[in-house]
Amino acid sequence: MERSEIIISGDTAGSEWRVPVFRFKGSDTAAPSVYIQAALHANELPGTALLHFLLERLRKADAEGAIRGDITVVPQANSIGLSQYHFGEMGGRFDLASRTNFNRDFPLVALAERETLLENLDRRSAADQLKRTLLHMALGADLMLDLHCDDESLQYAYIDEAFWPEAADLAGELDMEAVFLSDGESTAFEEAVGHAFKHQGGAKLKSVPGRLAVTVELRGRRDVYPEMARRDADGLWAFLAGRGVVSDPAHKAKAYAGPAVPLDNIEMVKAPAPGTVLFHRDIGATVKTGDLLATLITRPGEPDGTIEVKAGHDGLIATRASARYARRGEDLMKLACHEATRKDRKPGTLED
Structure with missing residues (x-):
């Protein structure tokens, strides 16, 4: 495992932000690569708890040689939002400097234009640096999972119709109770990744086999408990095993039986x-x-x-x-x- 940090220069002198990144090198170049992040909305913490326990399992798998595909994990993706603590509450959804949602206004680029995201990065605002760096990392993987949560909520996901029903394995392994089929027409992180995946060549692709960009809603903001996080981490591990990212001979696929409805x-x-x-x-x-x-x-x-x-x-x-x-x-x-x-x-x- 390799641990590094994204360093985001602040918009005022003497300030900067650091975002830890964990990388695991796979043994099989043919296996899918995956990028997983949590807490882009900094006050949505069920995903951070999940990834804490998943990283524990991935470190063990790494030592045993069970990592087949490259894995990148960012368990707390938004240090800027984490610092926005006012009057006893964290305001981690919106950037106070620009007044925009941290999960909006991601650049929509074709996959071949990935490197342009990092051009003139030092001239951009801290929030824009963060967004472009995260998106650049995600576009280097085949599978992208962005872990969020709702207010009070069932376990569900936003999945672009281009990745459905292939993504039903994720819904099944995470015991989702609903899937919202999105139209891929926003500038949210998941849909910016999906936009790039669907624009790999000239024409827009209607389906992208072997790719995935999804927003997972891990119940509600207060649903942060050790056993719940461990169970969700086990579900995400099972998804990775089913896709061949990790090796687990004991894996048995779990079917999804819930509704999948358009927005x-x-x-x-x-x-x-x-x-x-x-x-x-x-x-x-x-x-x-x-x-x-x-x-x-x-x-x-x-x-x-x-x-x-x-x-x-x-x-x-x-x-x-x-x-x-x-x-x-x-x-x-x-x-x-x-x-x-x-x-x-x-x-x-x-x-x-």
Whole structure:
């Protein structure tokens, strides 16, 4: 194993950021290579916990000669976001300097243009240096996994249709309860990697066998427990074994049996007015059109001071907000539905 650090120069004199990187050299040049990172949103830590335990297992496998493909692991990818601690809370989702999401605005380049990402890097902002360096590393691998989490959530993933259903093995090994089939039309990290994979030659490829770019949502932000992280690490190890990245004679594939729905089928349940949130249904529940999901106390103490929020479609509650006060228009839930929930959704991500 080789440990190194990405050094990001700060935007003010005397400041810099360091991001640890762990690399394992594979014994078989024909085996797939993989890049895995966690905590690009710095306050999303289930992936960091998972990779802590996976690295423990990979070090043992390395000593035993069981690493077949090259593996790069970045367990805490965003040192800039980690430092954004204000008033007792970490603000790791948005860069305070640029006011942009750390998981947006990645350059969309063809795979052959990979080296251009590092041009004039010293003239770019710290956040842009980080984004370009991470993307450059990821594009050197065949398989890319970006580990995130939601607020309160089931285990699920965003997977570009170009990698589905081949990626069902990942969903099965990680016991995912849903897969959201994305359209690949945003500038998020996963979709920037997918964009490069799909633009290897002249025309855009509709499918890319042997490649993968995926955002894994490891339940909710508070789901950081030792046994849970170890179990997820075992699932990721099983995926690597199934793809031939590591050698494990005891591996037995686990099939995926959950739903795989396009983003057009995701109902974003929003707060129609500001108020205190009283949830009536939890994540994992199956609901019918018209079922009561939440009550908003908009005018406490008034006879008509509440508003009911109901399901617009049949579906599975995949996520739920952890905050119990919502501003007007804020997301309360995501429902994975059996049919399209709207016809005017713009291509790209579901949330900012």
